[in-house]
Amino acid sequence: MPVADLTPELALLIGAVVIVLGAAFMPHSRQGWLAGAALVALTIALVAVIVQWPAAPSLTFTGVWILDAPASLAKLIILGSGALAVAMSPDWMRSDPRHGEYYALCLFALLGAMVMAAAGDSMELLLGVLLSSAASYPLVAYHRGFAPALEAGMKYFLIGALANALLCVGVVMLFGLVGDTDYRVLSAFLAQSDRLALSVAMGCVILGLAFKLAAFPAHAWMPDVAQAAPAPIAALLSVAPKVGAALALARLVALLPVEQGLTWLLALVSATTMTLGNLAALRQNDVRRLLGWSSVSQSGYALMAVAMIGRATDAATALLVFLAAYALANLTAFAVVVQLRGRTDLDDYRGLVRSQPLAASLLIVAMLSLVGIPPLVGFFGKFLLFEVTLAADHAWLAVVAVLNTLASLYYYLRVAAVMTFSRPAGGVSVLGHYSRFSMLAGGLGLVASSLFIEFLMRSAGEAMLAFPP
Numbered sequence: 001m002p003v004a005d006l007t008p009e010l011a012l013l014i015g016a017v018v019i020v021l022g023a024a025f026m027p028h029s030r031q032g033w034l035a036g037a038a039l040v041a042l043t044i045a046l047v048a049v050i051v052q053w054p055a056a057p058s059l060t061f062t063g064v065w066i067l068d069a070p071a072s073l074a075k076l077i078i079l080g081s082g083a084l085a086v087a088m089s090p091d092w093m094r095s096d097p098r099h100g101e102y103y104a105l106c107l108f109a110l111l112g113a114m115v116m117a118a119a120g121d122s123m124e125l126l127l128g129v130l131l132s133s134a135a136s137y138p139l140v141a142y143h144r145g146f147a148p149a150l151e152a153g154m155k156y157f158l159i160g161a162l163a164n165a166l167l168c169v170g171v172v173m174l175f176g177l178v179g180d181t182d183y184r185v186l187s188a189f190l191a192q193s194d195r196l197a198l199s200v201a202m203g204c205v206i207l208g209l210a211f212k213l214a215a216f217p218a219h220a221w222m223p224d225v226a227q228a229a230p231a232p233i234a235a236l237l238s239v240a241p242k243v244g245a246a247l248a249l250a251r252l253v254a255l256l257p258v259e260q261g262l263t264w265l266l267a268l269v270s271a272t273t274m275t276l277g278n279l280a281a282l283r284q285n286d287v288r289r290l291l292g293w294s295s296v297s298q299s300g301y302a303l304m305a306v307a308m309i310g311r312a313t314d315a316a317t318a319l320l321v322f323l324a325a326y327a328l329a330n331l332t333a334f335a336v337v338v339q340l341r342g343r344t345d346l347d348d349y350r351g352l353v354r355s356q357p358l359a360a361s362l363l364i365v366a367m368l369s370l371v372g373i374p375p376l377v378g379f380f381g382k383f384l385l386f387e388v389t390l391a392a393d394h395a396w397l398a399v400v401a402v403l404n405t406l407a408s409l410y411y412y413l414r415v416a417a418v419m420t421f422s423r424p425a426g427g428v429s430v431l432g433h434y435s436r437f438s439m440l441a442g443g444l445g446l447v448a449s450s451l452f453i454e455f456l457m458r459s460a461g462e463a464m465l466a467f468p469p
Contacts, residue, residue, distance in 0.1 A: 005060040005067060008045040008075060009114055015041025016107040023100025031100035035090045038103040042083045049075045063182050064121035073320050074117035074247045077327050078240045082110040084331045084438050085236035088338045091432030092232055102142060108135035116244030122171045122181040125248055129167060129212060132241050133160045140229040148228035156221040160211055163218045167208025173201035187255040212245035215299040216273040226292025231342045235334030238295040239327045246302050246323060250316055253309045266307035267397050274300025274404045281411045285346045290411060291333055294370060298326050304385045304397060312388035321457055322381035328449055329369035329378055332442035336363040339435040351424030360419045362443040367412040369446060372405055377449040
């Protein structure tokens with residue numbers, strides 16, 4: 001067991017344990033320092049992923065752990081998202097009487113997402129999903145005195161309990177069909193398995209991972225979490241679990257023989273998810289809830305690439321580029337919300353261009369990237385999605401995605417119009433220096449990735465040369 005292969009994961013695990021011990025003995029006035037400890041753990045993990053970037057895909061720990069470039073790129077997105085979310089938190093959580101454990105839970109949630117991305121065994125995948133879920137439930141309801149947060153936490157827990165139970169059933173059925181949980185063994189024998197049992201098993205697995213993706217039919221928790229959870233946690237849960245679950249689902253789809261039925265199922269889930277998300281967002285007057293429904297719709301776009309795995313050569317490349325673009329834009333948007341003290345009503349954003357020009361500008365840029373307006377990085381992510389969908393002869397799905405993109409333009413521009421053309425309702429107070437730094441870091445990352453999109457696309461393309469192992 002080469003323990004060094006798990007250096008990034010061990011950095012998060014050890015960091016979380018240190019933070020829990022520190023929170024148990026430190027007074028409240030000093031627990032903000034634990035955010036620094038979390039950032040140190042995340043930095044060490046980021047450096048370890050870069051140093052560990054594999055020249056060729058390999059398996060470790062008897063095949064349960066995949067070391068390849070796709071997993072490494074996904075880990076970079078997850079860790080970067082976690083670093084921004086943690087950096088948003090000290091100002092937001094300062095008044096909480098015991099917020100030290102909060103940072104440990106964040107690291108555990110990120111660790112679960114990384115396990116999903118690198119799982120080479122169905123039991124390893126199950127472990128990652130359960131770890132991510134168990135750490136996320138208390139984070140959503142961390143503001144215990146806020147009734148909407150408790151409601152969001154309960155909805156998240158109940159949907160997650162059902163979805164995770166279905167995932168367990170699917171994993172057990174796959175084990176029963178093959179007699180092993182190793183992906184290599186599954187790949188060799190699934191083509192000869194009973195079709196009905198295989199369809200039921202894969203359906204349960206897809207439903208379980210749809211919960212982490214906030215995709216139909218397990219999507220209903222996302223708007224409530226975006227609206228009522230601590231805003232940094234809403235940012236974290238709208239990005240990190242999606243990245244791990246999307247790559248995990250892509251690996252599972254790649255195990256199976258290319259079948260029209262599975263492709264159509266995922267394509268229908270994709271179309272339904274993006275349509276539901278965009279239609280629900282059209283009538284939202286709550287900006288955080290709008291971002292939650294937008295996150296649902298973005299999951300539908302990601303599933304376009306997952307559905308085309310095995311049918312289009314660049315499908316996995318498109319998936320990773322899109323996820324990176326989405327992560328930067330969504331985190332930047334939530335960082336602005338955090339800096340504005342979590343304002344939710346659209347009326348609170350009136351005239352924001354005059355009162356807070358930097359925050360308003362970054363929010364507009366982030367939303368335009370979510371739409372896919374060139375030359376922002378979101379345009380290239382969606383362009384690749386459309387390209388692989390057309391290459392796989394699913395033009396109808398590309399048409400649905402284009403129509404949904406046009407629909408999303410309305411509600412994003414509606415927020416931009418209120419900020420730009422309305423009169424300010426009054427003075428706007430902001431949160432603090434940490435949230436401002438996070439907002440600037442997210443905006444700079446978004447602009448930099450747009451300027452150096454060729455490097456991002458080349459890295460993703462090289463990452464997928466051997467996908468899947």
